[in-house]
Amino acid sequence: MTVTTLQAQPVAQAPLSYRKNVAMLRGPQLATLRSAYRASMQLGDDRGWQYWAGIHGLPLPMSCQHHTPLFLAWHRAYLYYFELSLKNFEPTVTLPWWDWTSAWSHQVGFPVSYSVAEAGGEPNPLAAGGPINALATQQGGAGAPDHTSRSPGDPADLPTAAQVNELLALGDFLDFQQQLESIHDDVHVWSGGTMAEIPYAAYDPIFFAHHCMIDRLWRLWQLRHPTAGVPSGLLAEALPPFNITVAQTINVNTLGYDYASFSSRTQIGG
Amino acid sequence: MAITFELELPAGDVRPEVARADLTFYGLDHSGPSYQVRVFFNNPNAGPGTPPIAGEGYVGKFAVFAHGGCFGDEGHCEVRPPVSPFDRRQPSPLVPIARYLTVTDAIRDLIGRDERSVTVTAVPVVRPSALATADEAADVLTVDQVALHTFE
Numbered sequence: 154m155t156v157t158t159l160q161a162q163p164v165a166q167a168p169l170s171y172r173k174n175v176a177m178l179r180g181p182q183l184a185t186l187r188s189a190y191r192a193s194m195q196l197g198d199d200r201g202w203q204y205w206a207g208i209h210g211l212p213l214p215m216s217c218q219h220h221t222p223l224f225l226a227w228h229r230a231y232l233y234y235f236e237l238s239l240k241n242f243e244p245t246v247t248l249p250w251w252d253w254t255s256a257w258s259h260q261v262g263f264p265v266s267y268s269v270a271e272a273g274g275e276p277n278p279l280a281a282g283g284p285i286n287a288l289a290t291q292q293g294g295a296g297a298p299d300h301t302s303r304s305p306g307d308p309a310d311l312p313t314a315a316q317v318n319e320l321l322a323l324g325d326f327l328d329f330q331q332q333l334e335s336i337h338d339d340v341h342v343w344s345g346g347t348m349a350e351i352p353y354a355a356y357d358p359i360f361f362a363h364h365c366m367i368d369r370l371w372r373l374w375q376l377r378h379p380t381a382g383v384p385s386g387l388l389a390e391a392l393p394p395f396n397i398t399v400a401q402t403i404n405v406n407t408l409g410y411d412y413a414s415f416s417s418r419t420q421i422g423g
Numbered sequence: 424m425a426i427t428f429e430l431e432l433p434a435g436d437v438r439p440e441v442a443r444a445d446l447t448f449y450g451l452d453h454s455g456p457s458y459q460v461r462v463f464f465n466n467p468n469a470g471p472g473t474p475p476i477a478g479e480g481y482v483g484k485f486a487v488f489a490h491g492g493c494f495g496d497e498g499h500c501e502v503r504p505p506v507s508p509f510d511r512r513q514p515s516p517l518v519p520i521a522r523y524l525t526v527t528d529a530i531r532d533l534i535g536r537d538e539r540s541v542t543v544t545a546v547p548v549v550r551p552s553a554l555a556t557a558d559e560a561a562d563v564l565t566v567d568q569v570a571l572h573t574f575e
Contacts, residue, residue, distance in 0.1 A: 215490070218516070293492075345551055
């Protein structure tokens, strides 16, 4: 199968945003993230949280791509557009990733910052328990949830670093993508509650931290396999409802971001 | 409900080196509740309560993050073929999928013991979620075909 390689890119003309490990967020960074989520959750129109969460599943149409060759590209686009919507409220905010392979995760499960009920004297917007779009609940029929919930399994059952290392060694994109999606599915099912079902999973903020980890692993795989790539037949595919193609998702630097376990910067002049 | 079946192992005068062995499940349904499948070798009595440990023949698991049911009108979730050769729409998101489980060590072990076949039991487990109860595990696992592929 013909593949397109990841081209070397020139240094970006503007500073990139760096998505960070949620476990390493400092107090002000976490406060910025919470502030952006709170502001998004206060809007009821197509700039706000309920709209963005609903794109993935209910209300219809369910736009997400699962178990298809567009899985990684579609979710990269989803994170990109959602992150931009948060930047409307907090320009420096970036989505953090949840490293469910870490020793800490294997002890406690979900990140504490996404589990505590309150933060700074206010309800924690990153915790479960938030409302679900009324139309999504209505379309789900009898018994459909109107709030998010979690019912996690044993933290020791989360995917391991060894599994990820095996995954990153795979040389074929479609093989890598299918194995990564399988690990992704494991974490959704492990989470239980609304995270475990496609129609409602994205109403829980932990969804985006989980998918950031998935997107990061794709980025790490790209760095390890610079001559491998997405099959050329997929590149022109659109990723509705986003006005972007698979080809436009391949290089994260052209989308203005990258991944770093830690990042700090200071302004010199200007 | 668990499904049990038998698969042949590589046999002959020369046993192949097995660098990787994949057990592939074809035609998995993902229209209903999400589920996990635990796979056991040579333990046809395995069930949801069987400990997932090597001593019970456990060789691994995979999960299927699924669509949770149909939320449209009648026929909304039917998997339809293209209506014309020029139909460029995406295939139905509910086209059954394949999942594979890498079981290299277990297959090497069986071959090393000169086994000619293996009895595979696939046990679906539905964890409590927004749309599912554990009772729904009874009919969540449907599969068209299972194959064992080994690579040298």
